[in-house]
Amino acid sequence: MTAAPEKTPEEKLREKLEPFPPEFQELIWDYRRTRTAATLEKIVRGMLEYHGGDVFRTKYAEKQDGVLLVEDLGFDSLALVEISFQAEEFVGIVIQLEDFPKIKTLGDLQAFLREKSFPAAAAS
Amino acid sequence: MPSRRRVAVTGLGFITSIGNDRASVTASLRGLRSGIARKDFAGPDRPLAVSVAGTIREFEVDSPFWSKWKYPAAYRFTPNTLRSLAPHGLYALCAMEQAIADARLTPAQVSDEATMLFSSSAGSPMMMRHWLNTMHDTPDMRGSPMGVVTSISGTLNFNLGTHFKIRGGNCGFVSACASSSHALGYAHDEISLGRCERVLVVGAEDLNADSLMPFMSMKALSNCADPAKASRPFDRSRDGFVGSGGAAVVILESQDAAAARGAKPYAELLGWAQSSDGFNIAMPQPEGEGLARALRRALAACGLAPRDIGYVNAHATSTPQGDRAEAVALQEVFTKNGARPLVSSTKGLTGHPLSMAGAMEAAFCALAIRDEFVPGNANLDAPDEACAGLELPRATLSRAPGIVLSNSSGFGGSNVVLALGPWKS
Numbered sequence: 001m002t003a004a005p006e007k008t009p010e011e012k013l014r015e016k017l018e019p020f021p022p023e024f025q026e027l028i029w030d031y032r033r034t035r036t037a038a039t040l041e042k043i044v045r046g047m048l049e050y051h052g053g054d055v056f057r058t059k060y061a062e063k064q065d066g067v068l069l070v071e072d073l074g075f076d077s078l079a080l081v082e083i084s085f086q087a088e089e090f091v092g093i094v095i096q097l098e099d100f101p102k103i104k105t106l107g108d109l110q111a112f113l114r115e116k117s118f119p120a121a122a123a124s
Numbered sequence: 125m126p127s128r129r130r131v132a133v134t135g136l137g138f139i140t141s142i143g144n145d146r147a148s149v150t151a152s153l154r155g156l157r158s159g160i161a162r163k164d165f166a167g168p169d170r171p172l173a174v175s176v177a178g179t180i181r182e183f184e185v186d187s188p189f190w191s192k193w194k195y196p197a198a199y200r201f202t203p204n205t206l207r208s209l210a211p212h213g214l215y216a217l218c219a220m221e222q223a224i225a226d227a228r229l230t231p232a233q234v235s236d237e238a239t240m241l242f243s244s245s246a247g248s249p250m251m252m253r254h255w256l257n258t259m260h261d262t263p264d265m266r267g268s269p270m271g272v273v274t275s276i277s278g279t280l281n282f283n284l285g286t287h288f289k290i291r292g293g294n295c296g297f298v299s300a301c302a303s304s305s306h307a308l309g310y311a312h313d314e315i316s317l318g319r320c321e322r323v324l325v326v327g328a329e330d331l332n333a334d335s336l337m338p339f340m341s342m343k344a345l346s347n348c349a350d351p352a353k354a355s356r357p358f359d360r361s362r363d364g365f366v367g368s369g370g371a372a373v374v375i376l377e378s379q380d381a382a383a384a385r386g387a388k389p390y391a392e393l394l395g396w397a398q399s400s401d402g403f404n405i406a407m408p409q410p411e412g413e414g415l416a417r418a419l420r421r422a423l424a425a426c427g428l429a430p431r432d433i434g435y436v437n438a439h440a441t442s443t444p445q446g447d448r449a450e451a452v453a454l455q456e457v458f459t460k461n462g463a464r465p466l467v468s469s470t471k472g473l474t475g476h477p478l479s480m481a482g483a484m485e486a487a488f489c490a491l492a493i494r495d496e497f498v499p500g501n502a503n504l505d506a507p508d509e510a511c512a513g514l515e516l517p518r519a520t521l522s523r524a525p526g527i528v529l530s531n532s533s534g535f536g537g538s539n540v541v542l543a544l545g546p547w548k549s
Contacts, residue, residue, distance in 0.1 A: 007261070012261065018189060019187075019189030019190075019191045019192060020191070021191075051203055051207070053204075075204070076204075078208070078269045078273070079204065081269040082270060085266070085269070
């Protein structure tokens with residue numbers, strides 16, 4: 001019996017992106033090419049919109065980056081873990097469980113990933 | 125011993141192959157409208173020996189990703205609710221919403237300390253496969269945090285119990301195709317013994333290649349490609365069951381709780397009994413000894429004689445061995461005692477939805493009692509010789525069935541018989 005060929009990293013990423021809308025998938029591929037902070041912020045917003053649905057859209061219109069992950073969006077610990085896994089898969093940044101108490105809002109999550117992704121810019 | 129309390133059926137919910145609400149299910153039972161249709165389990169380019177199923181209309185849930193699912197606009201669920209569901213969890217949420225509305229229960233009543241949730245499903249093999257593949261495909265075997273809660277056989281308990289804020293008790297039942305009948309039986313006892321006032325009983329199953337094709341390997345499924353003929357319980361030409369899925373919900377309440385709310389019960393769940401074959405992992409005892417024992421016990425538990433029974437909703441799934449064993453059991457308990465209840469298997473219309481069959485068929489019986497009809501045997505042309513002496517109506521009869529038994533049998537030889545009758549105030 002011949003073993004199935006090993007999937008390429010791109011194929012694996014494509015599988016992970018399958019449940020997301022096409023425009024979000026495009027953001028991920030764009031970020032892998034350009035690595036801009038602006039795209040990263042859109043990605044984070046897109047992740048929370050995917051997981052929060054209409055509740056996110058309503059709260060975002062009201063509070064922008066101040067949308068609270070737990071209180072406003074109702075995310076439980078499993079949802080937060082899923083988001084952390086996806087952040088690692090999509091933008092290559094690990095969020096440890098101990099980091100979560102510091103990440104309460106959309107803005108906090110964007111800032112955390114931005115600082116980890118662009119440490120030089122954060123320091124300057 | 126304190127006197128036992130009466131148990132009322134006060135709410136029903138259906139996501140089934142013969143209809144996604146009470147009205148369409150009733151119309152299908154009355155008109156013998158089949159829910160069985162062609163289904164490509166492995167896609168159009170990969171024809172299989174099994175090509176029909178009791179399909180669920182208005183739902184597209186073949187993807188393991190909740191964001192790809194489509195379901196009727198009458199139901200709206202947030203991503204927070206959907207992300208931890210299997211397909212049958214979505215069916216079950218919809219059926220639960222129907223049943224709660226049907227029973228006219230408020231959210232506070234559903235969530236009070238006297239209300240329990242009993243559920244039955246085989247879990248979701250499709251979700252299990254997807255998440256385990258994902259786990260094995262990751263170097264550190266890190267799977268999804270949703271892997272367990274969407275997949276294992278407790279998935280209904282986890283999700284429904286949380287969504288509906290169940291606080292009285294939350295329990296699952298696993299006895300293969302007798303599971304949700306066991307759930308109803310034990311729910312009856314919890315209410316009857318005064319341990320709670322109300323139990324929401326749900327049975328639900330996925331319908332996809334992962335949930336059904338393993339039965340093809342056991343030669344348990346029909347190879348007939350004609351949806352109009354594939355499921356033919358008690359017929360000589362039957363060649364296996366036709367799989368189905370969906371969800372069915374039966375709400376049981378104590379007489380006092382139902383009366384206090386002004387509920388109008390469909391029927392009374394009079395009692396139940398169980399037995400086991402101790403014979404084979406998959407085959408029934410050929411002479412139906414186990415099922416006959418459960419039938420006799422159910423009659424005894426309810427103080428009934430064979431002649432008191434007007435209708436038996438048979439488990440008969442259209443397998444050669446199972447239907448024969450059930451026919452022999454019915455002969456033994458009824459025909460040999462001079463009793464001739466009407467007997468039909470509604471699986472000729474619905475196909476066989478595995479662990480949800482008991483809840484679905486008990487709900488059919490409650491409808492038949494309230495609306496005064498007896499479902500006929502679809503696709504029954506030439507009854508098996510083992511059925512000689514059994515009254516097997518071909519068409520649905522417009523008459524009150526009287527006291528009804530609902531049979532269920534599962535792998536491992538689990539047998540459950542539920543007894544239902546008209547509600548008398």
